[in-house]
Structure formats: C-alpha cells, structure tokens
Amino acid sequence: FSNSIQDEAPPISMISSMNSFEIPLKRNTAFSILQSQKNVSVNTLISPDIAVCPDCISECFDPKDRRYLYPFINCTNCGPRYTIIENIPYDRPYTSMRHFDLCPDCQKEYNDPNNRRFHAQPNACPECGPKVQLHDAKGSILTLKNPIKETIELIKKGKIVAIKGLGGYHLAVDATNEHAVMELRKRKLREEKPLAIMVRSLEMANKFCFINQEESEALNSIHSPIVVLKKRGGISIAEDVAPRNDRLGIMLPYTPLHHILFYYDAPPLVMTSANLSEEPICIDNWEAFSRLEGIADFYLTHNRDIYLRSDDSVLIHLDKSLHHIRRSRGYAPRPIFVKSKGPTVLAVGGELKNTICLLKNNQAFLSQHIGDLENIEAYSFFTDTINHFQRIFESEPEIIAHDLHPEYLSTKWAKKQLDIPTLGIQHHHAHLASCMAEHKLEEPVIGIIMDGTGYGTDGSIWGGEILTGDFSGFHRFAGFEPMPLPGGDAAIKSPWRTAVAYLQKSFGELPDLSFLKNLSTSPIVEMVEKNVNCFQTSSCGRLFDAVAAMCGGLQTIRYEGQAAIEFMQKADSLNVHAFEHRI
Structure with missing residues (x-):
C-alpha cells in the first residue's frame, strides 16, 4: 500500500515526505471529506x-x-x-x-x-x-448560437480577438497571416519581441520546429508551458511572429476552451498576453474592454472570475536540460523545499522581471511572473500578489528582504513597512544563492555571475562578477573591468554606443571597423574622453551588446536582450570553439 501511494499517486499530487506507522484496525466502512473548520491555522x-x-x-x-x-x-x-x-x-x-x-x-x-x-x-x-460570450470592440454582447465557432471565423478573417483564459486574456490572431501579425504588433506597441503561438497538437508543432524528447514531454506535461524551439525552414508561420529569430515559442492547448477552438478548425494562433507592452495581463472583463480598446476587435469572455493574473510559463532547452525563462502559470505557487527552517521571510525581488518569494518553515513559495515594476499597473499587481500570498499561506513576514538598489519600487515598498525589519541583499549574491538552492548546495562556492545590471555594495553598477560565498555572505573576489556607458539607458538601447565606448577605452582611439562607417561616433568619443554623462559598469550584458554590434549585429534594439539573443543565434550557426580554460 505504501508503494502504491507513491507509484500510483494522482498526476497532480506532490509527496514532499512520507512516514508510516501501525495503528489499531477500526474496520471503517465509509470514507468522507469533512467540512473545513473555520479559524483553524493550517499549513497547506x-x-x-x-x-x-x-x-x-x-x-x-x-x-x-x-x-x-x-x-x-x-x-x-x-x-x-x-x-x-x-x-x-x-x-x-x-x-x-x-x-x-x-x-x-x-x-x-x-x-x-x-x-x-x-x-x-x-x-x-x-x-x-x-458560460462564454462574444463581444464586439465596444464590449457589447453579440447574440450568437456558437460564440467559440464564430471566434475562429473572425480570426480567419484577420481579426484580433481577446480570449479570456485561465490566468488572464490572450490576444489571438492567425499566426500564418502576416498582415494580422503586423497589425497586432502595431496596436500592442510590440515592435520585434518574439510572439508565442499555440498549435493543435504535438504533431503540428513538429511540422514547424525540431523537438527533442525533453521538449516534447514539457509541451505535453500538466504544466503546459511555452517551449522555445528551433525553427524548421520553409514553414507557414508568418516571419514577423519571431523576426530574425531561428527559434519559435510554442505551446499546446491547455484548457477545454483552447481544444474547442481547434475543434472548429483554428489555424495556428498567436497567443500573446493581452496588454500593452510592459503592462500586466488583463483578467477582468471590463478591464479588458477598457485597456484593450483600440487593440482587440472582439472579445471572447466568460463569467468565471480570475482572482490573480498569471502569464504563461516559458521554458528553453540549453546545455542538455530544460531551463525556466519564466516560471508562472502551471508551476506557481508550488514551493521549493529547503533543508533548514528559519523565520518567515518575504523577498520582494528586483525591478525587472519581478517575482516575489515567501519563505515559510522549510518551503519557499515563488510567485507567478509579475513583470517590470515600471508603471502603476505593474506595481498594483506586485502589491496585490504580496497581499494574496500572505492571505492564502496565512503568514506575516518577520523579515522583508529587498534589493540594495534604493530606487527600485520593490525596495521602496519594503522600506515603507516600518513595523517589519528589512534586509538588503546584493543583487548578484542573490543570483549565487538561488543557484546554490536550485542545485541543493550547502558548502561555500565560487559563483560566476554574468548579468545586465545589479547595484553593487560600492554604489556602482555591477554585472560581471566572480563571487565566493554561501547563503549567508559573499566576497567579491574579482570582476570585469568597469567600462563607461555613454548616455546610460541610451547606450542600452543603442549597442553601437557601448561598442564605441569599449573600443575607445581599450585602444585609446577607434580602430577602422566597418560597422562604424555610417555612425556619428565623435560625440560618443568625446563623452568617454571627458567622462561626461557616462556611467561606469562591469555589466556582462553591455559587453555582449558591444561585441554583437562590433560583429555586425543590431545597432539599435527594440526589446531587452535583443542584440545578445540574435548574436548568440548567429554564433550557434557557426563552427566556433571556446578558448581553453581551467579552474
């Protein structure tokens, strides 16, 4: 019987530990689930x-x-x-x-x-x-016998339909219709960042992409994430779904509604979060009618409320294993178990790609993807998630952990909780500790952190660090040489500026390189020489951008990490070898 509990457990169950002992036989003849008692503290x-x-x-x-x-x-x-x-x-x-x-x-x-x-x-x-209903662009209900079937007819005509799902709305268009895809990008203000698609089956996914065993299992799993896959050539998916990208994010239908859409002969569907770029996904019907005005042509809604928004999870296969790019719907809030118990800690994360974590006893509950805390909508989602976590896990934090950066909204929120002690955590020490936890390491380690931005203990911007340490502390053993970032954010959006700064700082004058020919480099050189409006950073992200620009990559990016992503894919297509190294 004990073996059966483990071997024949329900597919969504999770056994964290198991003990057995004998009790007197009672010969009960019935099994029932009693009504939950009120005002009883539980650890569920x-x-x-x-x-x-x-x-x-x-x-x-x-x-x-x-x-x-x-x-x-x-x-x-x-x-x-x-x-x-x-x-x-x-x-x-x-x-x-x-x-x-x-x-x-x-x-x-x-x-x-x-x-x-x-x-x-x-x-x-x-x-x-x-029940489901179809609404027009103004939110008025359309009286139809079959709203789902009509939704597919509209999508086939090139319309953009907002579809309410499990954790929020998707904006759906025909992924084979180039005009519809471009119109979606135009309305959503999403210029080139890749869009994910949903296809009918694994067999159809195989027609568009190369899929290995682990990727196949992930697509078909109970979590049903988006999996970033290697594209096949000559496919019918519109090029602007993922422009200049040799990969494609694919997911399979994961709700009955999705399956019924394909029952009515849906084409491959772009299914992207229903929002303006960088805002949280819409969950409420009237919120969708308001925030998606001018984006969606129609709305397929239902009257089951969503209490907490949750974007699709995203996985990618690298170095012979699957990695989370975004851990959200299908995974959150399932905990990660840690060895030792301690105080209840709320960790509120950084500014970009924010998630929160509640450590209770030996369980670390990670939230769904919250996003970039750069607008009031995202900040409200952040505070709502904190309140929801504390309610459903019946926990009041004894300590709030936050990033060292004083201007992050998450840090400012933590500092406002005057009745709870706070603890500032260096950004890259957090990376090191999370990697240790993921691999269940306890002893001190050497951590190599290649990041974009992190507020250092000296007040400068770190990003290429070699740290030694463990969960309790760290030493900055070494780091990449700080380089000037001319214009700050302007250099991040225009990698050629960073490339000019790296070349000028390294060689004293600009070498004769083809990518510089049509660029106005003189102002950047002067900024670097006079150290005017230049921020010093050891960021590896900026190094990747600079090298990408030098090798003929993008000179201006339209989404975070674009230059490095496209550069990596070019490198993957070549027969290149790394320098020998030893530790």
Missing part, C-alpha cells in the same frame, strides 16, 4: 493551475456526454486552482466558483468518493457552470 499547499486532462478531453468531445463541447470541463486531476482561489481553505465558497451553485448531477459527482470529481471545487456543467 496551493495547487498551480493544471492543463486539462485526457479524461476530460475525451468527455468534452463525446457527443453522448452531458459536457459535450463544454469549455469549462474539469476534475480533480485538472483545471483552474491558484488563479480562482480567493482564500483558504480550498473550498468552493472561497473560490470564484462560489457564484455557481451545483446542479443535482454535479452535486452527486461531488459527493461520490468513487467519482474523479469527488470534491472537485471547480466542478461544473452547461446547466450550472460558467
């Missing part, structure tokens, strides 16, 4: 949102099943979790499903221990559950 885990399971898909497309083509079919093995939970315990009255009373048939399933919908809190059917 919250499940991530899980991709629809094969059993539910089978029922969804069975004409004889009462949930035939029902876009909200789910069971205990799949469906929404984290994004619909308002509070704990995880019972229906504390979720957004509390607005939907179970019909007699669903209630019977809910009460039956032999049914896979036994105590499935989001359980619903067409009689008692959420």
Whole structure:
C-alpha cells in the first residue's frame, strides 16, 4: 500500500515526505471529506493551475456526454486552482466558483468518493457552470448560437480577438497571416519581441520546429508551458511572429476552451498576453474592454472570475536540460523545499522581471511572473500578489528582504513597512544563492555571475562578477573591468554606443571597423574622453551588446536582450570553439 501511494499517486499530487506507522484496525466502512473548520491555522499547499486532462478531453468531445463541447470541463486531476482561489481553505465558497451553485448531477459527482470529481471545487456543467460570450470592440454582447465557432471565423478573417483564459486574456490572431501579425504588433506597441503561438497538437508543432524528447514531454506535461524551439525552414508561420529569430515559442492547448477552438478548425494562433507592452495581463472583463480598446476587435469572455493574473510559463532547452525563462502559470505557487527552517521571510525581488518569494518553515513559495515594476499597473499587481500570498499561506513576514538598489519600487515598498525589519541583499549574491538552492548546495562556492545590471555594495553598477560565498555572505573576489556607458539607458538601447565606448577605452582611439562607417561616433568619443554623462559598469550584458554590434549585429534594439539573443543565434550557426580554460 505504501508503494502504491507513491507509484500510483494522482498526476497532480506532490509527496514532499512520507512516514508510516501501525495503528489499531477500526474496520471503517465509509470514507468522507469533512467540512473545513473555520479559524483553524493550517499549513497547506496551493495547487498551480493544471492543463486539462485526457479524461476530460475525451468527455468534452463525446457527443453522448452531458459536457459535450463544454469549455469549462474539469476534475480533480485538472483545471483552474491558484488563479480562482480567493482564500483558504480550498473550498468552493472561497473560490470564484462560489457564484455557481451545483446542479443535482454535479452535486452527486461531488459527493461520490468513487467519482474523479469527488470534491472537485471547480466542478461544473452547461446547466450550472460558467458560460462564454462574444463581444464586439465596444464590449457589447453579440447574440450568437456558437460564440467559440464564430471566434475562429473572425480570426480567419484577420481579426484580433481577446480570449479570456485561465490566468488572464490572450490576444489571438492567425499566426500564418502576416498582415494580422503586423497589425497586432502595431496596436500592442510590440515592435520585434518574439510572439508565442499555440498549435493543435504535438504533431503540428513538429511540422514547424525540431523537438527533442525533453521538449516534447514539457509541451505535453500538466504544466503546459511555452517551449522555445528551433525553427524548421520553409514553414507557414508568418516571419514577423519571431523576426530574425531561428527559434519559435510554442505551446499546446491547455484548457477545454483552447481544444474547442481547434475543434472548429483554428489555424495556428498567436497567443500573446493581452496588454500593452510592459503592462500586466488583463483578467477582468471590463478591464479588458477598457485597456484593450483600440487593440482587440472582439472579445471572447466568460463569467468565471480570475482572482490573480498569471502569464504563461516559458521554458528553453540549453546545455542538455530544460531551463525556466519564466516560471508562472502551471508551476506557481508550488514551493521549493529547503533543508533548514528559519523565520518567515518575504523577498520582494528586483525591478525587472519581478517575482516575489515567501519563505515559510522549510518551503519557499515563488510567485507567478509579475513583470517590470515600471508603471502603476505593474506595481498594483506586485502589491496585490504580496497581499494574496500572505492571505492564502496565512503568514506575516518577520523579515522583508529587498534589493540594495534604493530606487527600485520593490525596495521602496519594503522600506515603507516600518513595523517589519528589512534586509538588503546584493543583487548578484542573490543570483549565487538561488543557484546554490536550485542545485541543493550547502558548502561555500565560487559563483560566476554574468548579468545586465545589479547595484553593487560600492554604489556602482555591477554585472560581471566572480563571487565566493554561501547563503549567508559573499566576497567579491574579482570582476570585469568597469567600462563607461555613454548616455546610460541610451547606450542600452543603442549597442553601437557601448561598442564605441569599449573600443575607445581599450585602444585609446577607434580602430577602422566597418560597422562604424555610417555612425556619428565623435560625440560618443568625446563623452568617454571627458567622462561626461557616462556611467561606469562591469555589466556582462553591455559587453555582449558591444561585441554583437562590433560583429555586425543590431545597432539599435527594440526589446531587452535583443542584440545578445540574435548574436548568440548567429554564433550557434557557426563552427566556433571556446578558448581553453581551467579552474
């Protein structure tokens, strides 16, 4: 029996530890789940949102099943979790499903221990559950017999449709329609940053990209992330989905609604977060009508509320293993287990690509992707997530950890919590410690950190560091030589400026290089020579940008990391070898 608990565990279960001991035989004849007690402190885990399971898909497309083509079919093995939970315990009255009373048939399933919908809190059917509606650009409801089928007809005509999903809205267009893709970019203010697509099946994904075993398993997993894959040549996907990029982000349908879209013969779909660039994803219907005005032509909505937004997770296969680029929907807020227990700590993250982490006992609960804290919408999402975490995990932090940078909004928020002690953490020490935790290392290590920006203990901008240390502290053993960054952010957006600064600083005068021929280099040289409006940094990110520009790469970038990404892909296509090195 003990072996069966581990070997035959439900697909979404997670066993953190297991102990067994004998108790007297009671010969009970029934099994029941009792009603949760109020005002009782619990140490519970919250499940991530899980991709629809094969059993539910089978029922969804069975004409004889009462949930035939029902876009909200789910069971205990799949469906929404984290994004619909308002509070704990995880019972229906504390979720957004509390607005939907179970019909007699669903209630019977809910009460039956032999049914896979036994105590499935989001359980619903067409009689008692959420429903979809199609709205026009002004938010007015369109009276239609089949809103989902009509959505696909609109997409095939080149329209942009905002589709409400698990953790928020997607903006969807036909990924094979170049004009539709360009119109989406124009309206969303997303010039060249790659867009992800959703395709019907793994077989279709294989037509567009090369897929290895690990990538295939990730695509088909219960987490159902976007996986960044190597493109095949001559594919029908519009070039501007991922311009000048030899990779393509692909995901498979992970909700019943997605599967029904493809049942009605959807083409490959661009499915990008429904927002203006750098703003949080929309989750509320009226919020979508307001914030997406002028972007979406139509809205496919439903009336099941989303309590907390959650973007799609993104994985990439590098160096023979999968790595998270973004850990969010499908993974958050599943914890990482650490060896020792300590005080309850809230870590509030940095300014860019923000996530938060709550350390409670020996569990580190990582939030979903929050994003760049550069506008009021993102900052509100940040504070909402903190409040939500403290509520669902019943934890008040004893310490708040924050980045050393005094101007980060996350740091400023931490400093405002006057009744809780705060602890500043150097940005690259945090990188070192997180890498140690990921690989379960305890002893002191040598950490090589190649980063874009991090506020150093000396007040300068670090980014290319060799640190020695452990979780409790570090020593800056060595670092890349600081170089001038002429114009600060202007140099980040125009890598050629950084390249000129590196060359001028290294050689004393600019060498005769082809990439410099049509550039106005004199003002940059003067800025470097006179150290006017130049910021010193040891950033590896800027070194990558400079070398990319010198090798004929982009002189001006349109999204973060673009020069380095395109340079890396060019290098991958060549037969190049690294210098020998030893430690």
